[in-house]
Amino acid sequence: MEYRFSYLMDPSNYRTDGLCDGIAVRNHRNAAVGDLGIIRLHKEWGEYIGPPPTSASCGGLGPQYGFTSVALPECLPERLEIVSYAIEFAFIHDDMVDPPGETDAKSSSGGKLMQSRMVQQMMVMDPKTTTSLMRCWAKYLKYGGGNRQRTNFEDFEDYVEHRIMDCGSWFLTGLALFTMGLVVQEEEEEICHKLTRPVWGAASLTNDLQSWDKEYKIAQAHDNHELRNAIGWLIKQHSISTETAKQRCCQKIKAFVAEFVQTLEYNKVRQDISQPVRTFVEAVQYMLSGNLIWGWQCPRYNPDCEPNQLQLATMKALGYPFSSPPQLLHRLNDPCVVLRRDLPTLRKAFIDGPSHYIDSQSSKGIRGKTIDAISFWLQVPGQDLAVIKNICRLLHGASLMLDDIEDSSNLRRGQVSIHTVFGCAQTINSAGYRVNEALKEVSKLDSPECTRIFHEIIEEMENLYIGQSYDLFWTFSLTCPSMEEYMKMVDYKTAGLFRMVSRLMQAMSTSKTKPDLTNLMTLLGRYFQIRDDYLNITSIDYTQQKGFCEDLDEGKYSLMLIHTMQTQPEKNILLRNILAQRRKKGKVSDAHKRIVLEQLKQSGSMDFTLVALRKLQAEIGKEAKLVAQDRGIKSPLESLLGVLEV
Template sequence: MFNKPSDAISEDAYRGLEPSSSPFFPPLSPYKSSSPIPDEFLKGYYSRIEPRFNSMIHAEESAAIRASETEWIARGGCTFRGGAFSPAGSIISITLPECIHKKASVLLVSSSSAFIEDDIIDGELFVNFHESSTKFIDEDSPEYKAQRSFYRVIIDQIRARQYVDLLNQDGDGNAYVQSLEDWHNRSWEVLDLESQNKQNKSLEEYLDSRLATLGSNLYLMLVPFCFGFQLTPQEYELLEPLNSLVYKLCNITNDLESAVCDWIAHASYDKPDIPGNCVYIIMRDRDVSLGEARDILLEMFRVVELEAYELCQKLLESPPSANVKVYLENILLVPAGVVAFGINSSRYKANPEHPLYPPLQAKLKGLPRVANTKHALNSVIELYSETSKDSTRGVNRDISAWSVAAMPQKNPKPWLSEYPQLTEQVVMEPCEYIASMPSKKVRKAMIRALDSWYLVPHDSMEIITNIIDLLHTSSLIIDDIENNSPLRRGRPAAHMAFGMPQSVNAANYLFVKCLEEVQKLSPAAIHVYTEELRNLHIGQGTDLHWTFHGSCPSEAEYIRMIDGKTGGLFRMACRLMKADATKNHNLDANRLFTVMGRFFQIRDDYQNLTFATYSTAKGELSDLDEGKYSFMLIRALNNGSNTFDSKLKNLLQLRSRQGYLTPEQKILAMRCMTRSKSMEYTFTVIKELEAEVERILESLESSVGEHNWTIRAIMARLRTADPKMAYISQ
């Protein structure tokens, strides 16, 4: 528990909290390539870690960042508040001061686009923090939605190009790019934090929810990337508690520094309740002023930072591996750099004359709002005070807030009564369970990539994205049942958690929801939906037929099955978007996505039998247990020698009788496929498909007149390396 200090901070300290009189903590290791940030940039610095900057990239960082910002403007973006540069240095230079020069240079280019995207996500891109008049922003207006969608298309393309450049320049970047992409996806999909505050989440609950929704794995990938090493799964697990503390420190700092701008943006949109920010949660919970709330949060920062520092010391005494040692010596420089950046960046400054600028001495009721606001805060403190008195926090005990339909009614003859229809809550539970699992989000990325060509209206874009999401979720539930697969992405499959009847019903219900959605588009869209849904079921049924009857297809038959089963969702999205396009109406990308569907499926087959992480997620060599005819197995059976062909057929017969293969039988099957050269053959096919995707993509880009960097980034991330399958050759 963090108690309110007796004296609130002064108005002069509003932009930066008073410098700590205590000395810095002793460094965890000698510094090598960084220099201390000059005192002139440390007014208001409150971390106990000495702030430093990377002197090796200091000269080039300004030009690199401005190049990214110039690209944003050139593509049609608007002016924006402070980006990744501050007088003290760039966000990369001062959070990763000891970073390898080559790695830091790669990251500099992408840092500004990350800030721009953050402003698009939370809507602050549309707020002028330096004006002297109040302007209400209607986020429900078609104009706002269209502009926001357009800006997202631009930033998606910029970020994707930067990913491609990073992956081409640095072979170690794949894990970092994947974690960064996951972070971006979660940022767009995260639950609205204001709605969480309405449920009266405490400060700790709010910070925990940020950790759960946005996660801290970005740092676990970022630091190793910057120093050119990889952590083992055991090392990730060891560092996770420390990483959570670091992420909490960064969140606290962000909320301290952005409190003013967060309120101005919140009030400009005339939103109810409070912004998703620690400062305003403290104000609400404790009925304190803005200045007092910042004091409380500052004290929390210092306690968490001390805990993180002591944990680093403890882990360094272990002693750790060489890579973990480097991680521990540098990770606390990240939140220290965030503090130094926050107190210097123009990004967190607003005009004190702005009519929505929150006074330091004001409590929640006294904070300024747009004139004639429809949202008042008069009841916030009273509601919180009331609900906090008993154990059922967050429950509105005012009976007038209940609807008549929601209240239980005593009726001796319920069979004669009228009731509202049942909700879909129970039916949707298996679907929501599957949708919550970690995912590469490839289909959503593909839809955004297409939008850069077609520029679909915002409402139609949301409908199409929802249709593809729902169908994909339905297909995963059904696929696991039909393949008798117990795992989905490392967790129990839906039918293993909710039972088979409930899971089948839920998957079928999603078809109804999709039909409701597609009817909002056009009659042509309904035709596209039914045609591609037909292709999906025929493709899946053909695959099941081969497995059930033990009938090995030819390579051509297998490709036709993929075109219906895997390529169907991609083509559906493409055709639906083309029908609603506002530009490039005649651009036909069906062939591209058909070939990409083949690439994804055969790559998936290959990964299932070659990559440990994928096998762990789905179950060790699950395709062999499921009896599926993967591309490698088809090649081995149709083109292998009689000896290998006979052994594989015998193993498949045993699998059909046993329902599975033992680990020893799987190893024998893998040896047969390896010696028949089917693995090398499949790898060659994957590379040919990559080349064909590149050829078709270049042709489409040529007709449009610009690169589609999002598709290129997806292909770069999925590029398959030729693995040395040591365990097979043993």
């Protein structure tokens, strides 16, 4: 499966105790969004039901890793908050029925209302996978899930089988399908649950292991000798010490993990199950490893652990509905905090959130392929090439983040634009931070020419902003530029990044001869921009990803529009008035867009633009062949140009 929304974590940063050998740990790029779902759940629980039990002080939060972000790291970003909300609901519900007690009318009606609203929200997002989740929830209840009354078991295996059903495995099966939008047939839900049985066995015993100390203290305080926990059962059944019981529990966990590692290997090659089921099986491995590392540091099992500063700030901003440990309440009411110097470092979750979101969106990777092609000529070492690609990624992403705000674009690559999720201010701040990170990356390139290249990068970045300023001015003032002005704007705004990257690669090249690629990069920039504008108007794929003729909503002057307005002056009044209406209403109606399209066709501007693109492509190919001939190497851009051909 393709990992779009998460990153691999460094094993030196988390504890496993050998309980997930062979399974990596991933973390969601938008982990802070998951925390919001947990905090919102507690706030609404207090409003509709009442104070949650003390044991639910922080639920699925963790000062380092939240449960949802590491257990379901490939959750679709727009579903992360509601998924965390649902899991937190399950956590508190679990705490309220263990030990069992009476439920008052407010709790019952409030809980049903919250569940109903939660399901409705999920249905709006994805009715198919929500229906699947509801079926899985019904199976959880049918097979005895949540049954806290049973305390007698024939042996340890009988207890484990009970825990696999009792731990919410069916609910989590349905939820995992929902998180990734995986649509399976009803009979395939059984297959999903069966194939991942070792995950639920390991996870449930891991929970027993990590919660034992807390549960034992609570049981002692209430003189309760019927602990429903694997450690307690082993101690009582076999008259063994706590340490020995924990060791046996760990052995069983390791056996489950080893079994599932084999399942994962077979899953890579088997063809007798559908692709969604195979994707599910691969994804659920992180439920095993994520649950483990979350449990070692979560306040749910470790009462002395506290939420991190980011979580505390969010709680406070929303009214702080959590049950708080005494030491935490003391800190929140201590005015001496203004004198402290040993303050914790601020995490980068807020500033990285918009960046992670843009990086997680699918991309054809054309710029990366261009860099690979040029490297074929310049022979840039792999380590330096990776740094240059990262610089390109950071700057291009920052440009897109700002573009969408400046153009009032609500869609990017078929998903909602970043500023509609994080807000304009945070997105602008994050984009600026990306530029700073890109400049820091330059320092990793060890070359005597890099000081000069650094200044050239600054120059190209200046060009980018100047070019964008013209684009914005023309849009705001309804001023149609000349074709020459438009092309120069493209050279500044779009081609600058290509030239910047080629200069960095030349500086790091190990080749004896280094061709001048300035003209070639400028032509590529022109081709990319004009091609993008052309497809925005004519391509069905672009319509699905960004909306119907979105450039018209933004009020942009493309080569097609400029050609029509310059060669057919009589159409100026019609087109200018449509663009003027756009500025008043914020968009162009579909009916008006069809009028513009008809004018573009009648004036021959679409054909003109297509011919211009083919001329550009031919010139790029010619320029590339000249460079290739000088080096005696075939042009590496030929295949790339074939992919880009309109």
